Amino acid sequence: MSAELQQTEIGEFPAAWSIGRVDSAFDIQQGKQVSKKNRDGEHQRPFLRTKNVFWNRLELTDLDEMHFSEAEQTRLELQANDLLVCEGGSIGRTALWNNEVDGCLYQNHLHRLRAKDGKAHPQFGVYWLWYAFDVAKLYFGRGNVTTIPNLSQSKLAELPMALPPLPEQKKIAHILSTVQRAIEAQERIIQTTTELKKTLMHKLFTEGLRNEPQKQTEIGPVPESWEVVKLGNHIQIAHGYAFKGEYFVSVGPTVLTPGNFKLDGGLYWGKRTKYTTESYEPNVVLNPGELVVVMTDLTPTAKLLGGPAFIPEGRTILHNQRIGKVALKSAKTTLQFLYWIFLSEPFKRYMRQTATGSTVRHTSPSKIYQYAFGMPSLDEQAQAIDCLAKVDAKLANAEDKKRALQDLFRTLLHELMTAKTRVHEFEITA
Known part of the structure; x- marks a missing residue:
């Protein structure tokens, strides 16, 4: 030594x-x-x-x-x-x-x-x-x-x-606090952008982008050119296959479950992701770009119920019975626009109000079909999608930066507390 x-x-x-x-x-x-x-x-x-x-x-x-x-x-x-x-x-x-x-x-x-x-x-x-x-x-x-x-x-x-000697302690604390402040700055951006997204969604789905005069409808005021429609006129939803738990393993094709859905839309693959060795028909494989929604929420709050995601590329993902696959039967809208409808607060509230079950909450295609909303023209739908996609990109960028800073913080915390890295290697400024 x-x-x-x-x-x-x-x-x-x-x-x-x-x-x-x-x-x-x-x-x-x-x-x-x-x-x-x-x-x-x-x-x-x-x-x-x-x-x-x-x-x-x-x-x-x-x-x-x-x-x-x-x-x-x-x-x-x-x-x-x-x-x-x-x-x-x-x-x-x-x-x-x-x-x-x-x-x-x-x-x-x-x-x-x-x-x-x-x-x-x-x-x-x-x-x-x-x-x-x-x-x-x-x-x-x-x-x-x-x-x-x-x-x-x-x-x-x-x-x-x-x-360490007190001056070195102060320098170590200064370096780590600098990274912490950078993390907090990204958290503020995330919070502000999340609020912006919520406000923007409300405006887009109630007032539109063109400052039109509004008309009174059964769902409240909407722009005059919009049509009030029910989801059932434009989509159909199919349940998946009941995969058996006895075949779940640690690797293999992914069985999509409600636990893979994010509250703000999209999918992630955490520790509770299910994989299977069970045999299955080709029609239960979900294709990249397909839109799916949560039909069963395992929590009493039903916050995930009706939550949407597009199937990504890069892995074999199987359609199970707790998930609905959304298909269009109308040319008046797009899956991309409906994704944002499913994320809107009125739709989430409707899902909670119409859910069945106590501990485990369920919805059904027939309940989703009954949801009514204001539908703008395809051109205005595309403009709304573009606005929301830009806000989402800013949010994702801030979240990526936050994760990178958190990784940096933990690395520095280990390096500085074990003296693998010494503070004299950093230039400290007031």
Whole structure:
């Protein structure tokens, strides 16, 4: 081993870094227990729960309140640069407090860490715990495991952590925070573009693009040139084949299920994607470009019911009974336009209102056929599709950038916390 490196219980680190317990760098305090008795009292104050704490982020839109005595307020009131660490649930999940809410306190399922003796930079502490708990799993098995996993104050106190010299901690925190801010910027773009898309869809499907005078119809006002039609006049929907679960395997042709559909349209291939070795007829193979919709939603909310997707190229995809295949029987519209109709809020609301079943929600071709909407000319349909496609492209671009930045962040988190990459390799600017 190089003289400049030291071997420790949590890995190999530069000799200039110290390896200490968490309580060597932070004062630790657990919060107040939430109970009916503790809620009664005149000193009602906002407090944080584990559901408010995410990695390097606090969600403060839904703060609870309970009574805290004056002594408890003195002991538990948060200060800027305090770390909040989850004791239960997602053990170790940590965020930094920056005085976002005046006089805020915290419950007993959170630990408050406050830097002491100038040994730790608070933001570095957040990133170290993120690395140790979530990325490297350094502390796996160190929590108390009963019926509910938890991280007691004594266990947290004794966890080892690497502590570079304070200037190096600050530089590491600066680099990682720069990437985090870039991720947040993309998240804001995604949020803004999503709202734009929602507003644009409403305008396109109620007012159109040509500022026409409107007429009153059974579905409300629509442009004068539009025709109010039912889907059943223009499409037919076919169910697929009931593939048997006993033939599901980890590789093979893909059996399309509701679990492959995104809420905002399209497909993805996650861990729950089904593959089969069962024999099947050629007519159950879905062709690239075909439009499909969800006919059965396995959740009570029915948010996916009626959700659309086009079949992509690149894999064999099989049509099962929980999915409907949409075919045109009219030349007055296109599958591309109907895709956006299926994504519209009025159609989603109609699907929820007409669904059957309690735990598992179902629709049927006959119910979908009864949905009425305003249909513009083919030319105006094409213009609407083009507008929405451009917004979707901007959204996809921001999502791609966000994923790339998230990958970069996790790579840097590992490289910097293990000293595989040192901060002197980066030029730090204010």
